Amino acid sequence: MKILLVGSGGREHTLAWKLKQSNKCEALFIAPGNAGTALTGTNLDVQINDFEGLSAACLQHSIEMVIVGPEEPLVKGITDFFKNDPNTAHIHIIGPSGEAAQLEGSKAFAKAFMKKYDIPTAAYEKFNEENYTEGVEYIRSHSLPIVLKADGLAAGKGVVICNSHLEALAEFELMVLRSKFGEAGRRVIVEEFLQGIEMSVFVLTDGKDYVLLPEAKDYKKIGEGDKGLNTGGMGAVSPVPFFDEELKKKITEKIIKPTIAGLQKEQLDYKGFVFIGLIVENNEAKVIEYNCRLGDPETEVVIPRLQNDLVDLLLATSQGRINEIEIDTDPSTAVAVVAVSGGYPGNYEKGKVIEGLDSVEIPGSFVFHSGTKKNKEEIVTNGGRVLVVTSYGENIQEAAEQSTYLLEQLYFEDIYFRSDIGFEFTNNG
Structure with a gap:
């Protein structure tokens, strides 16, 4: 094929x-x-x-x-x-149709979908320029912290968590009236802040049935210990240690099955991946967001643990035969660590020569390229996130140490990566 x-x-x-x-x-x-x-x-x-x-x-x-x-x-x-x-x-x-992809493309669409099918999520209201003054009053009386989300796609940057009403009102004005996130942010979802630990589950559906792929947890903050600015993701781990059978059953019954049933009832053409971002507290999960594709860098730990033939799996999805497939998962732990350009997620330079790619090869580790391109005979940086190293291990600590060791053998000017991915699950955490 x-x-x-x-x-x-x-x-x-x-x-x-x-x-x-x-x-x-x-x-x-x-x-x-x-x-x-x-x-x-x-x-x-x-x-x-x-x-x-x-x-x-x-x-x-x-x-x-x-x-x-x-x-x-x-x-x-x-x-x-x-x-x-x-x-x-x-x-x-x-991949889903344009209408079905609104699950990711519009936060308001996703929230209405969850409300209709009784899928647990944060309480919310939506506002735009027309009901802006109502939004101001709603924010003033809302408990803190408060979350503001751009309704449309904003390249992963359209979510702001505010710890004061003054900050929230200023952000609300910037988004709705001053187009901080472009047209995507002129419609804003204001929602409650959920306490807990984030993780993601990944489903492949043919629109009727589904299979559950390996789960993952990613690390969004630029700094060690999950501090600093949000990024597209600095690393990921799979499996997630607290994702036990009880939690898996709850997520399946309360979130995954109603989501797939809802897609069917709405007659949405959906053949592809559903990536569900969750927050877990006291072994109960709520949906933060839907994505209509695989995540990055979660893919770099989910796909290496998937032992099925991917072409078989995708063909069954397209042909409506996903119920014939049983997922086979590698029991090993996988940890991905992302190397980024200096200055990311703010301003950064491209075109830095990457050294060491030819000489590095460690069994059980893989170097995946994110923002790279070939320039004559050299490979150079071409984005904020540049390389991702994934390693297998007996546990998170072993796999993380292997990925970090391999990244230390690679070099480009101002290279930066976190050396604590998976920190809360290791002896160093």
């Missing part, structure tokens, strides 16, 4: 690495890809939102399956574009 993978991050390099292991993968193309995906398949110079260009590439290379990595093309309707064109309607496409 000839496959096109859309995207260019660490998630896509990990998926490409896994797809290439299948004897059903005859040829793999990645658009636009990065220096790492070029090692597993053929990169195509087509951007993720260029639907015409992606369609043309599919026809040129006789593509039989398209896997969409990032959320933006899904929310913009890439699945509908392919299905509605007679030339590409035969291609298996992994």
